[in-house]
Amino acid sequence: MGTKHHIPFLDLKSLDTPYRDELKATVCAVIDSGRYIGGPEVESFEHTLATATGTQYAVGVSNGLDALRLSLRAAIELGYIHRGDGIIVAANTYIASILAITDNDLRPILVEPSPDTYNLDTSLINEAIAHAAVHGITVSAIMPVHLYGRTCWDAALAKAVERHRLFVIEDNAQAIGAQSEIPGISGTHVTGGLGHIGAFSFYPTKNIGAIGDAGAIATNDERLAQSVRALANYGSDRRYHNIICGYNCRLDTIQAAILSVRLKYLGEITAQRQANARALDHALLSCDTIIRPEMPSYAPSHVWHQYVVRVKPRPDDSDASLDKRRTQMRHALETLAGITTDIHYETPPHLQPCYVSTLEHAPLTQTIRLAASVFSLPIAAALPLESLKALAKVLSQC
Ligand SMILES: *Cc1c(COP(=O)(O)O)cnc(C)c1O
Numbered sequence: 001m002g003t004k005h006h007i008p009f010l011d012l013k014s015l016d017t018p019y020r021d022e023l024k025a026t027v028c029a030v031i032d033s034g035r036y037i038g039g040p041e042v043e044s045f046e047h048t049l050a051t052a053t054g055t056q057y058a059v060g061v062s063n064g065l066d067a068l069r070l071s072l073r074a075a076i077e078l079g080y081i082h083r084g085d086g087i088i089v090a091a092n093t094y095i096a097s098i099l100a101i102t103d104n105d106l107r108p109i110l111v112e113p114s115p116d117t118y119n120l121d122t123s124l125i126n127e128a129i130a131h132a133a134v135h136g137i138t139v140s141a142i143m144p145v146h147l148y149g150r151t152c153w154d155a156a157l158a159k160a161v162e163r164h165r166l167f168v169i170e171d172n173a174q175a176i177g178a179q180s181e182i183p184g185i186s187g188t189h190v191t192g193g194l195g196h197i198g199a200f201s202f203y204p205t206k207n208i209g210a211i212g213d214a215g216a217i218a219t220n221d222e223r224l225a226q227s228v229r230a231l232a233n234y235g236s237d238r239r240y241h242n243i244i245c246g247y248n249c250r251l252d253t254i255q256a257a258i259l260s261v262r263l264k265y266l267g268e269i270t271a272q273r274q275a276n277a278r279a280l281d282h283a284l285l286s287c288d289t290i291i292r293p294e295m296p297s298y299a300p301s302h303v304w305h306q307y308v309v310r311v312k313p314r315p316d317d318s319d320a321s322l323d324k325r326r327t328q329m330r331h332a333l334e335t336l337a338g339i340t341t342d343i344h345y346e347t348p349p350h351l352q353p354c355y356v357s358t359l360e361h362a363p364l365t366q367t368i369r370l371a372a373s374v375f376s377l378p379i380a381a382a383l384p385l386e387s388l389k390a391l392a393k394v395l396s397q398c
Contacts, residue, residue, distance in 0.1 A: 005387050009340040009378050012204060019261065023211070026257045036253050045256040046216070048263050052177075053198065053218040054188030057225035060216045060251030060259075061232050064173040064201020067215035068100030068143075070249060071169050071197045074227035075141070076104060077244060080167045080196070086132045086139040088166070090120035090152070091348055091367040093145040096201075097171045098349040098359075107137055108359065110350055112366040116294045118147050118308060118374075121366075122156035129164055131362065141167040146175030146191050148344070149207065149273070149305035150296065153180040153194050161185070161195075168195025174305035176200060176208050177270045181298045186220045197224050202255070207269060207305055208262045214255040273304040276379050280307055283388035287396045288312065289329070306344050307379040310370065319372040326375055329398045337390035339383075342376045 016023065030041065042060050050058035061067050075081045083105040089097055091110035101108045111128050114121040129139045142161060144152040161168055168185060172192035184194025192198030202214035217228050227244075230237050235246025262269075277295070284292050290309045296302050311322050311329065326343075333339045348367050350359050383391070 005384055006338045007340060007378050007383060007387055009342045009376075010205060010380055012209070015380055019265065022261050023258060026261050027211075027254060030254045030257050033253075037250060039253050041253045041260065042251055042256040045251075045260045045263075048260055049200070049216055050218055052190070052263060052266065053193040054190045055186065055193045055198075055218040056220050057222060058216055058218045059225055059229045059232065060214070060256055061228070062215060062249040062251060063213040064171075064199060064203060064206075064215040065096045065100060066232070066247070066249040067199035067201065067217050068096065068169070068171060069103050070228045070231045070247070071199050071217050071224070072100055072104040072106060072141075073231055074224050075167055075169070075197070077227055077231075078223055081106070081140040082138075084137075085141065086129075086137040088120070088125055088128055088139060088142040090145050090147065091350060091361070091364045092118065092345070092370055093147060093171065093349065094173070094345060095349045095352060096173070097143060097145050098355070100199075101143070102359075106141075108349075109137070109139055110359075110361040110364060110367075112364060113147075113370065115310075115366065115370065117150055117152075117296075118293070118370070119150055119152040120144065120157075122152075122154055122160070125157065125160040126163075128362075129160075135360075139164065139166070141169060143169050143171055144195065145171040145173075146178055148293070148308050149175045149178060149303040151175060151178045151180045151191050151301040153182065153184060153191070155182060158182060158184075168197075170195045170198040172198045173201035173203075173206060175303055176206070177266050178303045179298075179300035181301065192218045193220075196221060197228075202259055202262075207273065207303055208259065208266060210255040211258050212252070212255060214251055214259060216251065270303045272382070273379055274299065274302070276382050277302070277304045277307055279383065279388060280377060280379070280391075283392050284309070284395070287392050289395055289398050304379050306376045308344060308374050308376050310373040310375070313373070319369055322369070322373040325398065326373060329395060330375055332394050332398055333391065337387060337394045339378065339387060339391055339394075341378070343374065344376050346371060
């Protein structure tokens with residue numbers, strides 16, 4: 001095809017070009033202050049994040065996994081949930097969601113995703129809770145994961161939460177800035193503020209990224225906020241006074257300062273990704289070898305952390321043949337169109353070596369089929385028109 005473009009899957013360095021001077025200045029200011037843990041930068045960032053999420057409290061922590069772990073630990077300490085309880089979670093999530101659950105001696109109740117939204121199929125929640133009860137497991141919580149940037153919060157989920165009085169911890173690692181059409185428990189429409197507590201990751205590749213690891217929680221529950229803050233700081237409520245056996249999971253000052261700069265541009269970063277998604281959708285409109293991700297009717301409900309397509313199944317396809325065609329498609333895109341793609345995720349958590357022989361679950365055929373057929377196109381930066389055309393042409397011939 002002779003395209004002159006090479007499109008990497010994600011190029012953080014070039015994405016940062018418009019912000020580089022401001023980011024450097026903020027790092028210099030932290031060095032000049034001589035204060036590297038805590039301080040006004042962390043407080044200011046927490047305030048900004050709480051405001052953006054529509055919650056009263058935000059607490060910066062070391063990373064997204066710790067935000068999830070500490071949230072669940074705090075809920076246990078406060079008696080909202082108990083060790084051994086079941087937690088409803090999508091089976092096709094990133095493994096960190098599941099690790100946070102098992103790390104707290106809780107049980108993941110894996111639920112199949114909907115192939116349209118790639119999010120937990122909310123029509124299956126009641127059945128999953130009933131099934132767990134048969135096995136003697138009390139389900140006391142749900143972890144909606146807003147996977148790929150798409151809000152996982154609909155009427156069925158809200159109803160199940162009310163009916164079963166579930167504690168709601170959102171995994172908002174991929175969806176900062178997304179919204180729901182219907183309000184959450186605390187009345188806000190913004191992900192991370194829909195449930196009782198929301199966990200954020202600022203891993204560098206997320207829509208808002210630190211220059212290293214970082215995370216946060218947001219909540220309207222003062223006790224949860226205080227508990228997470230204490231747990232992240234050796235379990236101390238004040239200096240050298242430890243009320244609980246905690247961890248060291250604090251947010252670095254330098255990361256907080258970087259994140260305050262980034263958050264200022266959340267609106268434009270999100271708008272760019274949404275425009276990129278529309279451009280990809282338009283370019284792939286007549287391509288019948290793949291299935292495009294559904295464009296939600298309520299645009300703010302998707303912030304496009306990933307743009308995930310899947311190989312269109314033929315009547316005789318097996319998971320293995322889908323996987324094989326996916327490899328061919330990705331190879332053709334790389335060699336003929338210069339477009340690098342990625343897979344989120346090739347192996348679901350329950351099939352990972354660390355869980356495969358220990359985690360109990362219902363059959364997860366949808367999860368396994370998606371794992372065999374999804375792949376992600378570059379979404380963070382706009383593709384040149386020539387590459388959009390090459391993308392459609394190459395995929396149509398696969
Ligand atoms: C990235 C991610 C996490 C973990 O965040 P880290 O900051 O990398 O620890 C958790 N859940 C999901 C869905 C993620 O994508």
